[in-house]
Amino acid sequence: MSLSFNPIPFDLAAGFAHWLIVMAIVLILSGISLTLMSLAAGGITGPLQVAWHVKDGIADLLGTSPRRVVALTMLTFREAFRRKTLWVFAVFGVLFLFAGWFMSDVTADPALQVKAYVSFVLRTISWLILPVVMLLACWGLPEDIRARSLHTVVTKPVRRHEIVLGRILGFVLIGTFVLSVMGAVGYVWVIRQLPASMQSHLTARVPIYGDIRFVTREGLEKNDEGKYIRDGINVGDESMFRSFVEGNSKARAIWEFKDIHPERLAEPGKLVLESTFQSFRTHKGNMEAGLLCQLTLVNEAKNVRVPLKTFNVKEFHRNVYDVAEMNPVLTDVDGKPANLEKDLLHDGKLRVEAACLSGGQLLGMARPDLFIRLPSRTFAASYFKSIFSIGLMMVTVIVLGVVAGCFVKGPVATLLTAFVVIVGRLSHTFMKELTSGYYRDSNFQMQGRGILDSLIRIPTHLTPGIEMGDGFIYRAIQAIDNVELSGLWAIQHLFPDLRTFDTTEYVANAFDVPWSASLLPSLAVTVGYCIPWIIVGYFSLKIRELEAK
Amino acid sequence: MAGEVVIQTRNLSKIYRDFWGRKKVRALNSLTFDVTKGEVFGLLGPNGSGKTTTLKLLLGLLFPTEGEVNILGKPATDVAKNEKIGYLPEESYLYRFLNAEETLDFYGRLFNMSAEVRKERSRKLIERVGLTHARRRQLKEYSKGMTRRIGLAQALINEPELILLDEPTSGLDPLGSRDMKDMIVKLKEEGKTVVMCSHLLADVQDVCDRIAILDGGELKVLGRVQDLLKDQGVTQIKTSHLSDEVVKEVEAVLTRNGAKLLEVDHPTTNLEELFVKTVRESAARPGQRYIPPTPGNTPAA
Ligand SMILES: Nc1ncnc2c1ncn2[C@@H]1O[C@H](COP(=O)(O)OP(=O)(O)OP(=O)(O)O)[C@@H](O)[C@H]1O
Ligand SMILES: [Mg+2]
Numbered sequence: 001m002s003l004s005f006n007p008i009p010f011d012l013a014a015g016f017a018h019w020l021i022v023m024a025i026v027l028i029l030s031g032i033s034l035t036l037m038s039l040a041a042g043g044i045t046g047p048l049q050v051a052w053h054v055k056d057g058i059a060d061l062l063g064t065s066p067r068r069v070v071a072l073t074m075l076t077f078r079e080a081f082r083r084k085t086l087w088v089f090a091v092f093g094v095l096f097l098f099a100g101w102f103m104s105d106v107t108a109d110p111a112l113q114v115k116a117y118v119s120f121v122l123r124t125i126s127w128l129i130l131p132v133v134m135l136l137a138c139w140g141l142p143e144d145i146r147a148r149s150l151h152t153v154v155t156k157p158v159r160r161h162e163i164v165l166g167r168i169l170g171f172v173l174i175g176t177f178v179l180s181v182m183g184a185v186g187y188v189w190v191i192r193q194l195p196a197s198m199q200s201h202l203t204a205r206v207p208i209y210g211d212i213r214f215v216t217r218e219g220l221e222k223n224d225e226g227k228y229i230r231d232g233i234n235v236g237d238e239s240m241f242r243s244f245v246e247g248n249s250k251a252r253a254i255w256e257f258k259d260i261h262p263e264r265l266a267e268p269g270k271l272v273l274e275s276t277f278q279s280f281r282t283h284k285g286n287m288e289a290g291l292l293c294q295l296t297l298v299n300e301a302k303n304v305r306v307p308l309k310t311f312n313v314k315e316f317h318r319n320v321y322d323v324a325e326m327n328p329v330l331t332d333v334d335g336k337p338a339n340l341e342k343d344l345l346h347d348g349k350l351r352v353e354a355a356c357l358s359g360g361q362l363l364g365m366a367r368p369d370l371f372i373r374l375p376s377r378t379f380a381a382s383y384f385k386s387i388f389s390i391g392l393m394m395v396t397v398i399v400l401g402v403v404a405g406c407f408v409k410g411p412v413a414t415l416l417t418a419f420v421v422i423v424g425r426l427s428h429t430f431m432k433e434l435t436s437g438y439y440r441d442s443n444f445q446m447q448g449r450g451i452l453d454s455l456i457r458i459p460t461h462l463t464p465g466i467e468m469g470d471g472f473i474y475r476a477i478q479a480i481d482n483v484e485l486s487g488l489w490a491i492q493h494l495f496p497d498l499r500t501f502d503t504t505e506y507v508a509n510a511f512d513v514p515w516s517a518s519l520l521p522s523l524a525v526t527v528g529y530c531i532p533w534i535i536v537g538y539f540s541l542k543i544r545e546l547e548a549k
Numbered sequence: 550m551a552g553e554v555v556i557q558t559r560n561l562s563k564i565y566r567d568f569w570g571r572k573k574v575r576a577l578n579s580l581t582f583d584v585t586k587g588e589v590f591g592l593l594g595p596n597g598s599g600k601t602t603t604l605k606l607l608l609g610l611l612f613p614t615e616g617e618v619n620i621l622g623k624p625a626t627d628v629a630k631n632e633k634i635g636y637l638p639e640e641s642y643l644y645r646f647l648n649a650e651e652t653l654d655f656y657g658r659l660f661n662m663s664a665e666v667r668k669e670r671s672r673k674l675i676e677r678v679g680l681t682h683a684r685r686r687q688l689k690e691y692s693k694g695m696t697r698r699i700g701l702a703q704a705l706i707n708e709p710e711l712i713l714l715d716e717p718t719s720g721l722d723p724l725g726s727r728d729m730k731d732m733i734v735k736l737k738e739e740g741k742t743v744v745m746c747s748h749l750l751a752d753v754q755d756v757c758d759r760i761a762i763l764d765g766g767e768l769k770v771l772g773r774v775q776d777l778l779k780d781q782g783v784t785q786i787k788t789s790h791l792s793d794e795v796v797k798e799v800e801a802v803l804t805r806n807g808a809k810l811l812e813v814d815h816p817t818t819n820l821e822e823l824f825v826k827t828v829r830e831s832a833a834r835p836g837q838r839y840i841p842p843t844p845g846n847t848p849a850a
Contacts, residue, residue: 067658068658068661070658075647079646082687147642148640149642151610152642153659155634157631157632157661158659545610545611547610
């Protein structure tokens with residue numbers, strides 16, 4: 001019902017800085033290896049040639065002609081159409097003809113039904129379109145080279161990057177066309193498939209998330225080091241997504257919300273909180289009613305605390321809590337009346353505390369488990385935003401495929417692209433752990449630093465916790481390991497993190513697809529990957545002979 | 550000969566290598582020649598002698614293993630030179646899913662031409678290569694000769710100064726190859742430079758000013774066609790029809806002057822001439838058999 005991950009707003013400036021660092025490292029590494037390679041191949045003139053190519057590349061870039069790019073784009077588009085590559089439509093149509101039979105009645109719960117339909121449609125679309133554009137993109141240029149039709153093109157004043165760009169844009173155009181049709185068909189299918197009684201569940205909730213921290217059962221807010229406590233009790237759930245708050249104690253979870261201005265709320269003064277806490281019972285208790293939970297609104301600056309009327313947590317459901325409806329009058333702990341706008345909101349800031357009132361039981365909470373609801377958007381808006389994300393992923397795959405086709409033949413290009421896509425989708429987290437030496441569990445920080453370091457530690461049975469000393473040798477080892485780790489770190493960034501593009505969970509759970517936590521990072525990943533890859537494609541087309549080998 | 554040099558090659562060598570960089574073929578060995586502005590230059594040689602390789606090196610499609618190429622004052626890999634070059638590949642490597650108009654429009658765009666210019670030029674060129682009737686058909690339906698023709702049109706779309714033709718007459722019917730040769734001569738008259746390679750000697754002889762003969766990647770002969778073919782020991786006289794008596798008299802005069810009559814004959818036209826005439830006649834008078842003029846049968850003029 002809630003998200004299984006944490007939607008964190010994307011910091012564009014930090015992302016850009018990160019990108020610059022990765023690019024700088026890649027540039028330096030490839031600069032060094034190119035110089036060495038060219039020295040080996042061509043002696044002293046080698047590096048000169050490299051420099052000449054770079055200079056030429058800049059000149060080519062300045063000579064870009066939009067008309068030529070458009071011509072090549074249209075050529076690619078026409079080719080796909082006239083070669084009847086778009087039979088995938090038929091597959092798509094057939095799939096939907098039959099899907100209706102199997103999926104008619106998954107469950108009586110409207111929210112789950114919506115979830116099933118929406119994820120089916122969005123997943124089908126992305127799993128159909130990705131292989132198709134990947135094959136198109138990977139085979140386009142190699143086929144052009146094999147048939148030598150590229151010879152006639154490159155003997156015109158065409159810059160090589162215009163060929164790469166034209167191919168990419170052409171495939172993007174085709175992909176966009178196919179995606180739009182599929183998206184529209186899918187949308188109509190969902191709407192028509194869903195019974196009238198459930199249509200109201202097709203919506204897009206707009207949440208505002210806050211930052212979460214915890215208070216221990218003894219009422220402590222900070223740990224020994226004077227920092228806020230970020231985790232509650234671990235009940236043995238290995239995913240560790242949620243932390244638990246013990247009932248009938250001083251334990252609480254605290255959300256700090258920012259930018260809450262009265263005019264942003266549904267109606268001025270109407271505050272709606274929604275929560276999806278998980279229950280963990282140490283004894284059976286009353287199984288009919290859910291665990292008892294109390295929310296408290298706090299303005300720390302004015303020291304106003306307003307405990308709200310308690311509610312029973314309905315697990316696996318959306319617990320919508322309309323503050324004004326449940327509490328016609330707000331009163332603070334001293335019994336004085338309090339006003340939401342005047343007494344509680346401070347500079348757009350609001351603190352909400354959640355405590356469990358059922359003794360001996362625990363409530364599990366994570367950052368996205370409590371949010372303030374803004375007026376909902378339409379389902380169509382969030383659905384098509386999700387389609388847009390699929391489009392961005394498609395663009396990334398096309399760029400990878402076309403660039404791979406610049407230096408290897410079709411089958412190899414396909415394998416290469418598929419490899420990058422699979423790694424980018426499935427094992428990005430693993431690679432991150434490998435290169436940063438940081439394990440996801442914040443309590444368990446790995447100390448290993450690199451290959452040389454490990455080579456010494458393993459035979460000498462030195463545990464990672466112990467420093468090796470700070471002699472010259474150790475510092476040398478550290479320096480070498482740092483170079484090689486930053487290389488690995490840069491390589492890890494050659495694989496786009498394709499999970500960014502998966503917005504299915506938002507739409508399926510009736511959330512709006514957020515701009516800053518989802519669309520913006522997707523755009524950033526797309527642009528961030530396309531630029532360097534297009535440069536790679538340009539140079540590989542330029543320095544190779546266009547003879548099929 | 551003292552014109553502006555358009556193409557200059559110095560010790561051009563090419564070794565084809567396989568994927569692993571191992572030597573496969575030495576296709577060209579230390580080739581040096583110049584082409585000057587306004588001439589028609591022919592590259593001759595048997596199959597596999599390196600003609601196509603030479604053209605590709607000139608165009609920067611291949612990179613020389615050794616040596617240098619200078620074309621229109623620029624290195625071969627410079628894209629800007631392509632603005633003034635037209636190239637007809639060995640087989641017309643075009644996009645088979647486009648029709649003739651779309652093809653020319655596409656290549657026109659690559660030269661950054663405006664829509665009106667593209668339209669005007671492609672109409673003219675399609676007419677010039679005789680494909681007006683088939684201009685809306687996709688190239689995959691074209692016969693070999695038709696593909697050759699659209700290939701030539703494509704090479705001329707930018708009104709190039711330098712035209713490189715790889716076996717321009719291959720696959721063309723005699724009429725087409727006559728047209729092609731006429732076109733080459735016309736291009737020369739317009740002051741353009743043409744480099745063509747071929748192994749059809751008659752074609753080369755008809756149009757080329759200078760030729761180079763390659764064999765096994767090496768330059769064997771380089772010079773003016775006229776100089777190369779002129780046989781200084783023979784004089785040829787052509788007159789109108791002479792009766793047998795007159796021929797005898799001429800023979801007597803020649804013998805008196807110490808010359809020897811080698812051959813007296815009525816000239817036969819070559820097969821090409823005959824073919825061209827036949828087809829032209831049949832176009833003028835469709836549905837009729839063309840009867841060539843023979844001594845006993847003089848057709849009505
Ligand atoms: N892509 C290639 N890879 C390897 N060898 C090649 C390649 N292209 C040509 N060759 C070889 O180079 C030599 C010269 O070939 P080229 O095509 O230049 O000959 P050509 O004179 O144009 O012949 P033709 O009259 O048949 O067109 C030949 O031995 C040929 O086998
Ligand atoms: Mg050839």
